[in-house]
Amino acid sequence: MQILVQRGAERKIALASEGYALIFNSVENEEDRNKPLCAIELLPKTRVGPSYQRMTSHEVHGFIGLIELEGLIFICTITGKTKVAQPVPKETVNKIYAVDFFCLNDSRWDFVELDSNGYPVTSEDDYRGNGSSTPGSIGDQSPSVPGHPCHELRKLLSNGSFYYSSNFDLTSILQKRGMGAHSLSFDNYQEEYMWNSFLMQETITFRNHLDDTSRRILDDEGFLTTVIRGFAETFVTYIKQLKVSLTVISKQSWKRAGTRYNARGVDDEANVANFVETELIMYSREYCYAFTQIRGSIPIFWEQDTALINPKVQITRSLEATQSIFDDHFSRLVDKYGPVHVVNLLSTKTNEIELSRRYKEHVAKSKTHKLNKDIFFTEFDFHRETAQEGFAAAARIKPLVTQFLLESGYFSYDVREHKVLSEQHGIFRTNCLDCLDRTNLIQQFISRYAFALFLNDFHLMSTSQGTAFTDSDLFIKHNTLWADHGDQVSQIYTGTNALKSSFSRKGKMSFAGVLSDATKSVSRMYINNFMDKNKQVNIDTLLGRLSSQRAVALFDPINEYVTTQLNKARDQFTTSSSINIFVGTYNVNGLTRKVDVSNWLFPIGDKFKPDVVVLGMQEVIELSAGSILNADYSKSSFWQNIVNDCLNQYNDKYLLLRAEQMSSLLILFFVKSDKVNNVKGVEGASKKTGLGGMTGNKGAVSIRFTYGSTSFCFVNTHLAAGSNNVDERRNDYDSINKGISFTRSRQIPNHDAIFWHGDMNYRVALPNEEVRRELSAASGNNFPDNLLLHDQLTQEINAGVVFKGFKEPTVKFPPTYKYDHGTNNYDTSEKARTPSWTDRIIYKGDNLRPLAYSDAQLLASDHKPVYAAYRAQVNFIDEEIKADLTKKLYLEYKQAHPETSGTVSAALVDTEYEEKNRVTRTTEPGSNDWSAVNLLDLNNENKGHFKSTSPTPSTSSSSDLTSVQSVPLQPVKKELPVTSLSSASLGRARIPPPPPPAPRTHSTQSTQTSTALSSDRGMQSRAPDTAKGTSIVPPPPPSRKTVFPPGYSASILTPKSSSAQSSRVASPAPSSSVVSSSPVSDDNKETPDDVPKVASEEVENREKESASAAKVPPPRPTKKPTLDNLTMDSWKPLTPK
Structure with a gap:
């Protein structure tokens, strides 16, 4: 070409x-x-x-x-x-x-x-x-x-x-595509x-x-190429005198692709990180064998903070909110492969035990899949099992997996008779924390057991020969393939070769292997901290995940007609509705005792129940040097429990979808249980601005999500303190606005609705005595306009310096800072700080209408909490109606x-x-x-x-x-090249195909019978609908590189201020x-x-x-480029105590 x-x-x-x-x-x-x-x-x-x-x-x-x-x-x-x-x-x-x-x-x-x-x-x-x-x-x-x-x-x-193939579908497994079906069809x-x-x-x-004919031309001429990422390698070896080829093909899913700490757990579409399908294929002139395994991150929402030397595992979504996603993930696997045997290799260490506990809870609570029917669960603490006797002790996994192996079987094919002898009806799903080193070794062991079972069944080699069996060239090649495979998968995910690969290759761990593993661990730490961010951007670019990316469209009169008509008929498949949003901010000043926050979250009782609740808290830990450097992340659980108990005191149930903590900053995201399915793409991010960006006492934590097809972003922030530090707060805002980034390189401005809330530390720029005098003279909620005119945040927004395009409802509550702790008295300390509205909630979005904006009388801190209620318009797209309409327009x-x-x-x-x-x-x-x-x-x-x-x-x-x-x-x-199969080259008589075997049962004794594989298994298994291939790699050649409570009114509040921002470039x-x-x-x-x-x-x-x-290369001229329903009227006022 x-x-x-x-x-x-x-x-x-x-x-x-x-x-x-x-x-x-x-x-x-x-x-x-x-x-x-x-x-x-x-x-x-x-x-x-x-x-x-x-x-x-x-x-x-x-x-x-x-x-x-x-x-x-x-x-x-x-x-x-x-x-x-x-x-x-x-x-x-x-x-x-x-x-x-x-x-x-x-x-x-x-x-x-x-x-x-x-x-x-x-x-x-x-x-x-x-x-x-x-x-x-x-x-x-x-x-x-x-x-x-x-x-x-x-x-x-x-x-x-x-990798790619020019003569078969590399994305499918052999059992699915069939022998001899050398098709490149994209169907x-x-x-x-x-x-x-x-x-x-x-x-x-x-x-x-x-x-159809034109399609075949495109397919057969090689114009359309399917590229996979993973590993592929073939070795030629012998089984006695029978020459065979041994191949490993491994394929990594791109659905949740990324580097080690950037891609963890599951997403809202039930895709897991580092999901790899691996297939071992043996081919000879007599028989063909294939066995498939999969690996993938634990299918719950969890992350690790890369800012820490020992990244701590954080589970970011509640069990109830995760269960449906968990079930969807396993439904997909069971439909495709049949029963799934989970092999969990996590240890009992603090960092991993919580993941294992949640994993087991999800399996036990699943209403879709039955334990020991659709899902089999084996726990094998790899570190504990191999602590004394080395990695060879990992062989203890054998009795735990043998029964499932016998019942699920493998794919085998009679090459001469051209018929399928058996199929694999089940899959092993192995995982550790990274799904790398421990997973590599255990998958290699399971592969060996399955291969030995095949060899026994077909009388090709007896596994009772002891070392003669394990030391044969066949199994040396088998181990080498798995070691090379482990190295490649590790390179993709971490940038280094796999740990324990020395044992995988040689069956023993040498001192040089230990030193090599230590070097790889140090390399991984460096790569994770300094290189993975850029690598993730490159991966996202290739996959079209950047917020600015658009696929190159092909001009086609049909497509253009359909697209134009779909835009005109958008109302046919797009619906909109309103949701209620409650946003709160509270500087808790290191509060360590439980408090009742009902006055804050339900200021008018149960008459207003929001669909979405987002709360931002500051100073959840004491702001001392020690606590900042060694943050107590248990405070997240402390406040989750307080808020959860308060929100669920009425009939409606709220579920926690995300908790994001950075040192002293915490943001909590709750959704009504009956609305959870409308929420997708929940992510969290943070940005430190304390001490020049090194500490998290100042900065922001943020969450984003889509509700239907409308995107939201919430930023809980704590800006620089000090009445004169307006410039520092401006710099903090710029750092946060530019520094917070979500997947697909989405940033804060790339959302339909945005909220900034928190202790913004903007002060009233008047003398302390004047402010207190004005406040004393004020009656009810009518605060002098003079004070608000001198509010620094109002001045900054009106000047368009920061928060451009953001609005804030009229402030009708007293300054929220600073009070004597636990009282309603403004600061009487020696510093006598000027009362100011430091705690604010501002918003941006044409789909938002403010309903209420006020403070709550909680006497637990030196700040008062602030809340705001909004009604938001959200859109939904019915994909089925859209697809039907598209088809109709196309036919027209x-x-x-x-x-x-x-x-x-x-x-x-x-x-x-x-x-x-x-x-x-x-x-x-x-x-x-x-x-x-x-x-x-x-x-x-x-x-x-x-x-x-x-x-x-x-x-x-x-x-x-x-x-x-x-x-x-x-x-x-x-014409494709055909390799002839010559019996003359083999020095042994061909053994006829084994008779159909009887159903297998597994004995716990050490001896077992070698019987031929049966297609009628003793387990209630479901035949897989589809299956995929896998790929593998040798060392790469040279690369080229709501009278109301304060703040509520019958009408929509009028924002007191508003102000109003995109870029593109080009080159080839x-x-x-x-x-x-x-x-x-x-x-x-x-x-x-x-x-x-x-x-x-x-x-x-x-x-x-x-x-x-x-x-005689052709001349390559060097050319320098030229750069030419309850309404707000029904709300009752709060009765003061």
Whole structure:
């Protein structure tokens, strides 16, 4: 495959295979200029004229997708790969070690050579031309040339952890896809493991709108490539005289992907962190065997604070609020694999025991799944079991898993008879804290037991041979595969190889292995603290999770019509409703005794029951040097219990969805139990601003979530103290506003409704005596406007310096600070602080209406708590109605425009290519011209606001290709290399397939019978609906890198102030990749005829061609880029005590 560019008036890029070409053209969207848009057409290769020239000398092995960065659209291709695995004949797995990004709408990155940091390589003359007399001198220089926008993505995709296959569906497991089903169809791929799904989503939509024949062309020509992340590796070895190949394929899910501390536990969609599906496949000329296992983080909401040297585990959501998500996770697994056997390896250490306890509680309380029927649960304290006798004692897991192993079985296939002998009906789900080191070892043990069971059942090898069995080359290779696999999965998640890998490889732990593990632990600490943040951003960019990212849309008249009509019919699938929100703030001044907070949370009793409650507290611990440096995180539980008891004193039940604490700051998020299912995407974040950002006595804790499709963000803050420190508070605000970031790089401004609440420490800028005199003269809730005019926060907002666009209802309550502790008397101490409104709640959002804003008379601190009630408009989208409407609109368009519908009967035939490859086609008489599947018809009446970016069409424009012919579209027939299976090469008689076995039972005695595997299991198992494949990796080759209580009124309060903010950039490129091959491990130099050959003649020939091509490389010009229902009326007043 080659990538070509047509430069000039109309810039196009062509991806050309042997017989066809996929043409890309950038299209300007006048309706939304920020929406990246391009057109695509499929043509016979002969229609690609001489105006196209190659963009790289490297062969293109696959098209990964389209991405927009800095306003530029890039086409991502694979330019470097090496064959690493061949699980069965005709199925090969390639590791990606080089990718290139070619800019579609800008030529500045064409033919530009890049250095290892992603910057253009410039000559010495160019360097001096920029204003420097000599390279490296300090002088007047022009602005530095920007780096390639895709450099970090290139480094990520080229790091040796990504794989693809050009001849089978790598996202599925062997049992699911079946033997001999070498299909690349995108109809059955498992999206969960397709790491380039964001880059390919629009292209896949384009494919799905084509007729079946056109789809096959796209699939078979390799235009659409599925990329997985994980590991793949094959070894060739012997079972006695029978040569076999042993392969491990492992695939990591991208649904909750990220680095070690950035991705923990489960999300609201029931996806867990570090979820990996691993499959071991053995293939010989007689039998094929496969066994699948999975790993994944404990499916509850938990995190670890990376700011601590020993990160503490924090469970962030209550058991009741988590149960439904937990059940959803296991429902997915049971439906796919059958019964699930959980192997929990967590220890009894303080940091892990709470997770284990919650795990067991969820399993026991599940109403969806029955223990010992759908879910089996085994606890194995790995650290305790191996403390005395070393890692070999991990073999004690065997009696705990054997019964399930016998009942669930494995997949086996008779190669000669072409029939399935048995299937796996159940799965082991193993976890530790990270799902890395301990999990690697136990999965290796379980794999060994299952493999030994297969070998016994089929009389291939007897496990009663003791060391002769475990020391055989087969099991040495098996251990090496698992060790390599463990290292790769660990590299993906932590950046280092796995701990305990020395034992995995050799079966014993040497002193050098202990030193190696110590080094890896130190490396992990460094990487977690200094490198993981940037790595997470790169991963989120690849997956399209950044808040500013938009997928590159393909111009398609059908899609544009459907999108336009959906926007007009939005009311048909979108509904809105109102929810009540209660926001509170309280500086508790280190309070350590229980208090009744009913006056604060229910100021009018049970007449107003909010749907959402968010409370921010400051100084939950004493502000001393010792307590700040060694924060007491038990205060979170203390206040959770107080608030929970108060909220649940009436009939409505409230559930805690999130508690976020940072030193002395705490934010609690409760939701009515009947509204919990409307809340998704709950996250927490914090920012320290004390002592220049080093301590958490000042700063903010924040939570965000979506209710329906409306996003909310709450920021509980404690700003710098001191009446004169307005500038410091301004700096704190800026630091928090910019420093708090959630997943997908969402920040505070990226939400529909935002609340800032807390001890903001803004004072009344008047002398103390004057303020007290004014307050003494005030009657009721009528405070002198003079005081509020001198309130620093009001002044700052009105000036637009901070909290731009935020509003605050009229303040009708006395200053909340400072009181003598536990009294209603303002400060009588020697400092005699000026009474001020330090505790505030401000908001921003067109969907918010304030209902009440006041203080509460709690005498437990030197502050008074403040509360605010709001009514918020929230939207809901009914996805089913939307999908049905989309389908209806699509069919309507097809009927009205049959000639441009997705059912294209255009002929994509290359006569010269057909003749050369002797492919016979039936052509209808009278068809003199070939036409194309053309989505570039910009003259179509439905083109709307789209126009070509190029003002003048070129001679090779597609305008002459719009006629649709009746010649049927035919895919090019391809012959895949077939590896012959020769019995002559084997020095043993073939054993016939074993008879159907009887159901197994497990004896606790040490002896057990070797019987053949039965498909009729003794357990109530459910056959899995789907299954997925797995991938694995060798060492990567070179990379390229509511008269009312105070504050309540019958009408909506009028905000006293308001004020009113986005950015985008652009840049592109290809680079040369260093092609180097890292062949499959070749401990056995001979490759049997009956075994899939890992190193084929095809590879050798290609290497020779590459070598010869390398001798006379095409010129790569160095080019420097040019940078041209209860209403508020029903509320009763509070009666003072």
